[in-house]
Each structure stands twice: as C-alpha cells, then as structure tokens.
Amino acid sequence: MQSFVDFLNSIIWSPVLIYTCLGAGLFYSILTRFVQIRHFSEMWRLLFSGKSSTKGISSFQALAVSLSGRVGTGNIAGVAAAIGFGGPGAVFWMWVVAFLGAATAYTESTLAQIYKEEDNGEFRGGPAxxxxxxxxxxxxxxxxxLATLLACGVMLPGVQSNAIGNAVETAFGSGAMVDTAMFGALEVSKVITGAFISIVLGFIIFGGVKRIAHFTQIVVPFMALAYIIIAFVIILLNISEIPAVVxxxxxxAFTPMAGAGAAIGWGVKRGVYSNEAGQGTGPHAAAAANVDHPAQQGLVQSFSVYIDTLLxxxxxxxxxxxxxxxxVHGPGEAYIVQNLASSVAANSPEFTQLAIEAAMPGLGKPFIAFALFFFAFTTILAYYYIAETNIAYLRRTIKVPGMMFALKVVLMSAVFYGCVRSANLAWAFGDAGVGLMAWLNIVGIIIIFFISKPALKALKDYEEQQARGVETYTFDPVKLGIKNADYWEQRLARRNGKQDSETTDADGKPINPTA
Structure with missing residues (x-):
C-alpha cells in the first residue's frame, strides 16, 4: 500500500503541480494588483464585522472554521517534514506559497460567496x-x-489523528501492546486516543455546522495564541540566533542542501497542505459566512493564510x-544533517516536541500533544464540514438515502484507523488527497477567469463602493455581468421589494414624494 500511494503521489505531485500552485498565486496577485497587500487593513477590519444569522455564520466564525482546517498538523508535523526532507530552505518556499496563495485564497473564497446557495436553512458553497x-x-x-469527499472524508482525517496519536505516545509512552484481528499488534495509548477522538468527534458532527463553528471559534484562537506565545518565548531566549537562522x-532556499528542487518541492507541498490556498477547502467555510458583499469574505480568507503560515x-x-x-534526509538512507537519532521520524511532531523540550525541559512533549490534539481535532471537524457540503451538492444529482449518516461513520472510522497506523502511510494518503483537490480546483479557477472574471469584477465593485464611503455594501451580479449568482439576485430583489413597499402606497404611488 505504501509503495502504491508513493507512486500515486509521484504523479500527482509532479513539478507541474508545484509550479502551477506558485504560478496561479502569482497570476492572481498580478491581476488583483496584489490585493493581499493593498487591503491588509481592510482584512483586519472585516475580521470582526458581520453577524451570524439563522442561515449563515459570522465572518469571524467562518475564519475560525477555515483556520481550523488550515491550522493543524501541517503547522507542526508538516513544517518538520518540510525541513526534514527539504532542508531549512523549504521554509522560505512556504512563505512564498503563503504570500502568493493569499491572492488565490481571495479568488476562490470570493467565488464561493458569489455562487453560494441556501440548502435546508443553511448556506452551502464551494468549488463544486x-x-x-x-x-x-x-x-x-x-x-x-467526489475527489473532495474521498480526500476529506477518508484520506486527510487520518493524517490529523495519526499526529495526535504519535504526540501522545511521545509525551506519555506507548503502554502495553494489544493484538487485534483486524489491525494486528497495536499500542494501547493509540487505541485509547483513537477511540476518544472518534467519540468526541461524533458528538460534535452530529450537531451540525453551528456546533462546529461555535467550538472552533473558541478553541482555534486560544490554541494558536498559546502556541505562538511559547514560540515567541523560545525565540526571545535565543534572539541572538535569529540573523543566522534567517x-x-x-x-x-536557493542552494538546497537536500538536492536541487527539494526545498522548493517540499516547501510548496507542505505550504499548500498547511495553508490550503488553492486546494479548494477554504471556500466551503467562506460560503457559509453571512456578509454584505462576496469580496468581504474573500479578503477575510486571504488574511487567514497569513495567520496560518507567516505566524x-x-x-x-x-x-x-x-x-x-x-x-535532513538525503538520498536513500543517508543524512545530510543529523542532529537527532535516526529513529526520530520527520513525518511526525517529534521535531517540534524536542525543540520545545530543549528550550523548556518538561514542557515540550506534553504541550505539543495538547496543542496537536486541538489543532488536529478542529481540522478534522473542518474536513467533515467540507465533505458534508459536497454530499449536499451530490445529493442534487445522486439520490442515495443515508449519505450524511454514512459519511459520519466512515469519517469516525478513518480517524481511528489513522491514529493507530504508521505516520508515513497516513501522510502519503493525505498528500494524494491534497494534490488531487489542488489540481482540480486551480485548473477550475483559472478557466473561470478566462470565461467571466467574476472574482475580479466583485473586487472592483467593492473598491468602488469603498471609495464612495458607503455605509452598507450591496452586490448586484446582473449589473456586473455575472450570471447564475442566484442567491445574490434574490437577495437584492427582496431588498428592493422591501424598500419599495416602505416608500409607496398600494397603488405604487410615493407615500412622501418630497422624501
């Protein structure tokens, strides 16, 4: 299985996809005149504006849900893997992916808002x-x-739960071994951890998107802040080392120690996995937000890429x-740099645990286990919501009863399986899922640009209203030449109808002609 998935990844993650990710980010950065820089202050303002409704969630809740997908194992174990296989220079390419990817995130999230729908009293949307x-x-x-359902419902959750299991094992030990008919010999600590995660997950996902949003808006900011504070303290204790590290x-980055292209390849791969810009996952949460203009949520989601990667x-x-x-792994079994024992896996949170442990003895291992639990768990919740949204889309064409219930059971099973299996296989599955989604989504948003440029039209419209100093933004897709934006057309019609009813009598004559 490992060999097959590795072969699959060698095709999916060819240099073509790596440079397509970078190229798409540069393409949309230029077209939007680097929206990720020009509207940075507006991103911050919008972050705390907007309110939730019975149909949608607030901008901050949407940010929290999307950040729960972005801020996860990739930020701890993924960064370690990028350094372990691509050298320290891979971090530079993660920064490049984040900067360029912020424009891609604006584009895909704005598209999700423009073409969102109301489904059983909730907003739904995304690449499909x-x-x-x-x-x-x-x-x-x-x-x-279908690709997203496979990736987010089966492949990716196992990466997150596997990292939790490995972190718990490193922090508290593996415990005794237990023989099972299905999985063979398993560590008791991972079995208990996997069962606990699956049970708590079931309680939340059976409660719907509102319960997911309320959970993530509390947990994600708290854990991200705690993690950054610990890192900041360690950096301050070693402040003299910063120039050498940079x-x-x-x-x-330009003379990669792990071989030509390794830094770029691993930096882009882990960058896309971590911040998800262009992958097509973020737009699902973006579509659920209740905003006055699609560009607003595009800007908020662009900001989330900065939080994830640059912070x-x-x-x-x-x-x-x-x-x-x-x-730093070299070709075959060789090491280019070996500061740790060869038993320390790069595809795990151990680098990060040992780093904190070296600076703050006694804190590193349990803290990362605790942080990873919340980071990875909220990411699994985001994956569930994404998979659920795509089932909602597929149900319009494929009428199979019980699809939502089956998704919950399969996801909980994938989480348990990923927790007890090896890290390399879990990450290989995750890479395949991310790459497949990225291919389909990036090709899609580039083709959409050449057809009608809806995300750019929305940005121009928003900037014009911003220049006029309007108090309440509006979005008229018909006026902008954007077709099939049914929700926004209906919303504008309802709003205009309400205004007409308030200023005219039953015969349509003005109630107060001088007003």
Missing amino acids: YYIEKAMGQKWYAILFA SMIIGD VCSATAFMIIITGAYN
Missing part, C-alpha cells in the same frame, strides 16, 4: 458549486465533489532550527 455555475461544466463539478533559511508555521520553523532539533 462555482465550477458548475461559472464554468458551466457539471461533470467537472461532480468530479471535484540567513540559513534564505540561503538554503504559526514560522513559529514552528524558528523553534526547530534555533534549537537544532531536526535531521
């Missing part, structure tokens, strides 16, 4: 919806929905490099 409505290719939309990251991933990278708690 905007591919069908803006690109006009339902078969491609169904293909994306020099190493930038120098290795949380950088915090991890600096801790690892400052303390020297890493190895």
Whole structure:
C-alpha cells in the first residue's frame, strides 16, 4: 500500500503541480494588483464585522472554521517534514506559497460567496458549486465533489489523528501492546486516543455546522495564541540566533542542501497542505459566512493564510532550527544533517516536541500533544464540514438515502484507523488527497477567469463602493455581468421589494414624494 500511494503521489505531485500552485498565486496577485497587500487593513477590519444569522455564520466564525482546517498538523508535523526532507530552505518556499496563495485564497473564497446557495436553512458553497455555475461544466463539478469527499472524508482525517496519536505516545509512552484481528499488534495509548477522538468527534458532527463553528471559534484562537506565545518565548531566549537562522533559511532556499528542487518541492507541498490556498477547502467555510458583499469574505480568507503560515508555521520553523532539533534526509538512507537519532521520524511532531523540550525541559512533549490534539481535532471537524457540503451538492444529482449518516461513520472510522497506523502511510494518503483537490480546483479557477472574471469584477465593485464611503455594501451580479449568482439576485430583489413597499402606497404611488 505504501509503495502504491508513493507512486500515486509521484504523479500527482509532479513539478507541474508545484509550479502551477506558485504560478496561479502569482497570476492572481498580478491581476488583483496584489490585493493581499493593498487591503491588509481592510482584512483586519472585516475580521470582526458581520453577524451570524439563522442561515449563515459570522465572518469571524467562518475564519475560525477555515483556520481550523488550515491550522493543524501541517503547522507542526508538516513544517518538520518540510525541513526534514527539504532542508531549512523549504521554509522560505512556504512563505512564498503563503504570500502568493493569499491572492488565490481571495479568488476562490470570493467565488464561493458569489455562487453560494441556501440548502435546508443553511448556506452551502464551494468549488463544486462555482465550477458548475461559472464554468458551466457539471461533470467537472461532480468530479471535484467526489475527489473532495474521498480526500476529506477518508484520506486527510487520518493524517490529523495519526499526529495526535504519535504526540501522545511521545509525551506519555506507548503502554502495553494489544493484538487485534483486524489491525494486528497495536499500542494501547493509540487505541485509547483513537477511540476518544472518534467519540468526541461524533458528538460534535452530529450537531451540525453551528456546533462546529461555535467550538472552533473558541478553541482555534486560544490554541494558536498559546502556541505562538511559547514560540515567541523560545525565540526571545535565543534572539541572538535569529540573523543566522534567517540567513540559513534564505540561503538554503536557493542552494538546497537536500538536492536541487527539494526545498522548493517540499516547501510548496507542505505550504499548500498547511495553508490550503488553492486546494479548494477554504471556500466551503467562506460560503457559509453571512456578509454584505462576496469580496468581504474573500479578503477575510486571504488574511487567514497569513495567520496560518507567516505566524504559526514560522513559529514552528524558528523553534526547530534555533534549537537544532531536526535531521535532513538525503538520498536513500543517508543524512545530510543529523542532529537527532535516526529513529526520530520527520513525518511526525517529534521535531517540534524536542525543540520545545530543549528550550523548556518538561514542557515540550506534553504541550505539543495538547496543542496537536486541538489543532488536529478542529481540522478534522473542518474536513467533515467540507465533505458534508459536497454530499449536499451530490445529493442534487445522486439520490442515495443515508449519505450524511454514512459519511459520519466512515469519517469516525478513518480517524481511528489513522491514529493507530504508521505516520508515513497516513501522510502519503493525505498528500494524494491534497494534490488531487489542488489540481482540480486551480485548473477550475483559472478557466473561470478566462470565461467571466467574476472574482475580479466583485473586487472592483467593492473598491468602488469603498471609495464612495458607503455605509452598507450591496452586490448586484446582473449589473456586473455575472450570471447564475442566484442567491445574490434574490437577495437584492427582496431588498428592493422591501424598500419599495416602505416608500409607496398600494397603488405604487410615493407615500412622501418630497422624501
């Protein structure tokens, strides 16, 4: 299985996809005139504006849900893997992916808002919806929905639970072994951890998107802040090392110690896995937000990429490099840099645990186990919501009873399985899922640009209203030449109808002509 998945990843994650991710980010950065820089202050303002409703969640809740998908194992174990296989220079390419990816995140999230729908009293949207409505290719939309269902419902949750299991094992020991008919010999600590995660997960996902949003808006900011504070303290204790660390990251980015292209390849791969820009996961949460204009949620989601990579991933990278708690793998079994025992896996949170442990003895292992539990658990919740949204899309064409219930059971099973299996296999499955979604989504948003440019039209419209100093933003897709934005057309019609009823009598004559 490991060999097959590795072969699959060698095809999916070819240099073509790596440079397509970078190219798409640069493409949309130029087209939006680097929206990720120009509207930075507006992103911050919008973060705390907007309110939830019976149909949608607030901008901050949408940010929390999307951040719960972005801030996860990739920020701790993923950064370690990037350094372990690509050298410190891989961190530079993670920064590049974040900067360029912020424009991609704006584009895909704005598209999700433009083409969202109301489904059983909740907002739904994402790549499958905007591919069908803006690109006009339902078969491609169904293909994306199926790929996302496979990735987020089966492949990716196991990566998160596996990291939790490994962190718990490192912090508290593996315990006794237990023989099972299905999985063979398993560590008791991982069995207990997997069962606990699955049970708590079931309680939350059976409560719907509102329960997920309320949980993540509390947990994600708290854990991200605690993690960054710990990293900041470690950096301050080693402040004299910062110039050398930055020099190493930038120098290795262009002369990669792990071989030509390794830094770029691992930096982009883990960057996309971590911040998810272009992957197509973030737009699902973006579509659920209750906002006055689609561009607003696009800007908020663009900001979330900065939080994920430039803050949380950088915090991890600096801790690892400052303390020297890493190895760099070379070809075959060789090491280019070996500061730790060969038994320490790069595809695990151990680099980060050992880094904190070196700076703060007694804290590193349990703290990372605790942080990873919440980071990874909220990411699993985000994966569930994404998979649920794509089932909601597929149900319009494929009428199979019990699909939502089956998703919950399969996801809980995948979480338990991932927790007790090896890290390399879990990450290989995760990479395949991320790569498949990224291919389909990035190709889709580029084709949509050449068809109608809806995300750019929305940005221009928002900037014009912003320049006029309007108090309440409006969005008229028909006026902008955007087709099939049914929700926004209906919303504007309801709003205009309400205004007409308040200013005219039963015969349509003005109630107060001088007003």
